[in-house]
Amino acid sequence: MSDAIKTLEIKLLDRELRVACPENERGELLDAVAFLDKKMREIRDAGKIASVERIALMAALNITHELLKTKVGRGFDLAEFARRMDTMQAAIDTAIAEQDTLF
Numbered sequence: 001m002s003d004a005i006k007t008l009e010i011k012l013l014d015r016e017l018r019v020a021c022p023e024n025e026r027g028e029l030l031d032a033v034a035f036l037d038k039k040m041r042e043i044r045d046a047g048k049i050a051s052v053e054r055i056a057l058m059a060a061l062n063i064t065h066e067l068l069k070t071k072v073g074r075g076f077d078l079a080e081f082a083r084r085m086d087t088m089q090a091a092i093d094t095a096i097a098e099q100d101t102l103f
Contacts, residue, residue, distance in 0.1 A: 003022045003023060003024045003025075004022070004023050005020050005021065005022055005023070006020070006021060006022075006023050006026070007019070007020055007021075008020075008021045008026060008029065008030075010029075010030075010033045011033075011037070012033065012036060012037050012040060012056075013037060013040045013041065013044065013052055013055065013056075015052065035063075036059060036063070039059040039062060039063060040055050040056060040059045043055045043058050043059055043062075048096075049096065054092075054096065057092070058092070061085070061088065061089075061092075065081075065085055068081055
């Protein structure tokens with residue numbers, strides 16, 4: 001298979017996007033799109049966040065957290081990361097609560 005760059009149309013949370021992707025990585029990208037779309041739908045369906053941008057940010061944070069948890073055996077300080085994630089989550093929750101009172 002060729003590694004030429006191709007444009008691929010994807011759909012995340014019912015929004016269509018065009019992304020560039022090496023032809024030989026198309027399958028992996030589609031798997032990533034399906035995984036991200038599932039995570040975003042879970043967050044949206046929980047009903048606490050309406051903004052697509054915030055849903056995407058929360059999905060990114062959750063996926064990053066899951067990824068970094070797998071690196072524990074490689075010298076990664078999970079406790080420090082967990083503290084930072086808790087701090088970020090609290091800041092996001094506060095910002096969302098403040099935004100909700102505006103509308």
